[in-house]
Amino acid sequence: MSYQLESLRILIIDDNAHIRQLLRTILYAVGIRAIDVAEDGVTGFDAFCRLEYDLVFTDYEMEPISGLDLADMIRTSRKSPNPYVPIIMISSYADETRIQSARDRGVTEFLAKPFTVDVLMSRLESVIENPRPFVRTDSYFGPDRRRKQDSRYAGPERRKADLEKVNVSVRDLSEQQRNALQESRANVAKVAKVAKVAND
């Protein structure tokens, strides 16, 4: 029998209205009904303190506090009602340095934008099936950053691989589509040529 996702309560914190709507729509479509959203970390943390959330999605870059600072607050603030809540961080910047910073601040999973429904679902399954133990040291509290090798493990984010690039063959394009792209390509060549002349 499949998961009973309707029992979950999820909080989405992102300053981008499109991403909030997109996540909300996907999660609703898979059966989750209690989905709250906040457009910045301050109101997001306030909402987090008022209700019992099972999972938090947060953007990386936000004002006035970043997603990293928010993760810190969830993990270590005395006000935090659930320092063990899984946190999935979303970002267009998916380089190793950022992923490591996120891990160092207590983030559970990293989700690179753009993401597909499949990748989002794999993150959701990962936090349900493979919760990591927590580690407390003098300078860190959060999920164990040493990840066990596991066949279900999908991260750290490999952006290109995760994206499941849709390859289109030339035969898949209509003549109109091909012409439109070729016209645009000719325009780029024209700009490049003019620029070259200007440089010479």
Add this chain to the structure above:
Amino acid sequence: MAQESHGNGQYQLITPPNLLKAKVGKGGAGGIDPDLIKNAESVIDTMGVEFAGSVELETARIMKLAMDFESEPDKAAKIQKKILRVAHDLRGQGATYGYNIVSDISESLFRYTDGLSSAADMNADVLRAHADAMRAVVKNGVKGDGGAVGIDLVKSLEALASRRKV
């Protein structure tokens, strides 16, 4: 909640109960219902139509910003910031709706605009070339990587963008 001390007390390993699994896995083995995943994918397909419309609006915005840059070069920094925001948002969404090529073109635009040593070095034609390509893609419903022609278009934009100061 299980707690163990390790490394001569240097760190504590805590294993909280898996409340999430307990909550969603009442019925047994689990997994997300594949029918619901298909449902989510079809909703995203529908949203892709709206996305294509929003890309057309954003490309018009880039065209306008390119024009503003030419007429008011003293506002270059402000314009650069706006373009970065548009490119950042589009690269983060395109592939979700099947428009991988929109993400690729936006990535090229973002790298170009972000990599300039000065906002004043922006080239309006380079901005317009990216906007024009994105418009051609969504107006004609070109999805995925756009095939060989699409890949060539993206490469040509990346080559143009990598020249930084043109």
